[in-house]
Amino acid sequence: MNAAMIDTLTRVYPGKVTAPIQSVSFESLYEAAFPAVARFVSKQGGTFTDAKDVFHDAMIIWYEKHRDGFTAQTADEAYILGIAKHLWIRKFNRNKSSVSLDAVEMLIDIPANDLHSEVHINQLVRYLERAGRRCLDLLVAFYYEKMPMRTIRERFQYGSERSATVQKFKCLEKVREEVRKNSLSYEDFIE
Amino acid sequence: MRTSLNSIQETERFLSGAMAPGERLLYRAKLLLDRTLFLDTALQSLVYRIIVAYGRKRKRAELEALHRSLFNNPEKVTFRQTIENIFDHGNETTR
Numbered sequence: 524m525n526a527a528m529i530d531t532l533t534r535v536y537p538g539k540v541t542a543p544i545q546s547v548s549f550e551s552l553y554e555a556a557f558p559a560v561a562r563f564v565s566k567q568g569g570t571f572t573d574a575k576d577v578f579h580d581a582m583i584i585w586y587e588k589h590r591d592g593f594t595a596q597t598a599d600e601a602y603i604l605g606i607a608k609h610l611w612i613r614k615f616n617r618n619k620s621s622v623s624l625d626a627v628e629m630l631i632d633i634p635a636n637d638l639h640s641e642v643h644i645n646q647l648v649r650y651l652e653r654a655g656r657r658c659l660d661l662l663v664a665f666y667y668e669k670m671p672m673r674t675i676r677e678r679f680q681y682g683s684e685r686s687a688t689v690q691k692f693k694c695l696e697k698v699r700e701e702v703r704k705n706s707l708s709y710e711d712f713i714e
Numbered sequence: 715m716r717t718s719l720n721s722i723q724e725t726e727r728f729l730s731g732a733m734a735p736g737e738r739l740l741y742r743a744k745l746l747l748d749r750t751l752f753l754d755t756a757l758q759s760l761v762y763r764i765i766v767a768y769g770r771k772r773k774r775a776e777l778e779a780l781h782r783s784l785f786n787n788p789e790k791v792t793f794r795q796t797i798e799n800i801f802d803h804g805n806e807t808t809r
Contacts, residue, residue: 525746526746529742529745529752533759535760535763536729553780554793557797558793561800570801583773583777586773645767645771647767650764651761651765651768666762668769692726696719698761702760702761703757
């Protein structure tokens with residue numbers, strides 16, 4: 524192992540809760556944002572399924588940005604269309620000039636990795652599932668949805684935030700041991 | 715909290731960047747010398763990536779369910795027709 528490998532490890536932590544997350548109505552946003560994405564994909568020669576897939580990916584990216592406290596300088600549906608355009612350019616290796624991007628859209632930053640590209644990681648999700656439903660819900664609530672511990676304590680009905688924190692580490696340990704037991708080699712979990 | 719959980723917590727503090735510079739430097743030095751600690755840290759880092767992948771998988775399932783509900787709900791006929799009109803030159807169904 525060396526210093527560069529250590530740096531790689533520290534880059535993947537999902538991040539901390541940055542602000543109380545406002546609840547999002549996915550349904551109203553879906554209705555407001557999907558037609559524009561569908562029109563764009565159709566004009567680019569894509570199918571309904573292409574439109575749905577690119578839209579769902581764009582919604583996930585938007586959700587993660589919103590969760591992390593990002594506020595767009597434009598309406599949410601316009602921002603989602605911008606994300607979808609960037610995803611389309613990446614997916615089909617289109618030249619940026621072949622897709623019209625306005626000034627705000629030009630500045631949109633999307634995650635470097637394709638959301639589906641981590642095939643290896645997706646295969647490991649089964650180890651998480653073995654930790655049991657409650658652990659799964661707790662880990663996702665803290666590390667993906669980034670809920671504050673106070674909200675987690677209330678939702679999962681723990682006596683205190685301390686109990687919730689201890690339970691979270693127990694769940695993390697359970698998953699870590701599952702992955703350890705099932706990892707074939709060192710290379711399995713070091714990239 | 716038992717020792718192993720304290721160790722997981724310490725690793726999380728390192729991986730999340732919550733350690734003070736001196737403490738961080740010490741942890742990095744330990745990582746270079748202690749292979750077990752390095753493997754535990756690498757595994758924990760991998761677990762965080764798995765949790766994010768699972769969170770996305772759940773979100774995707776939520777969106778699929780919402781999609782089905784919007785395209786099958788009689789009250790959302792206008793929405794469905796709007797989308798169908800966009801793709802009306804293709805043969806693909808919008809269900």
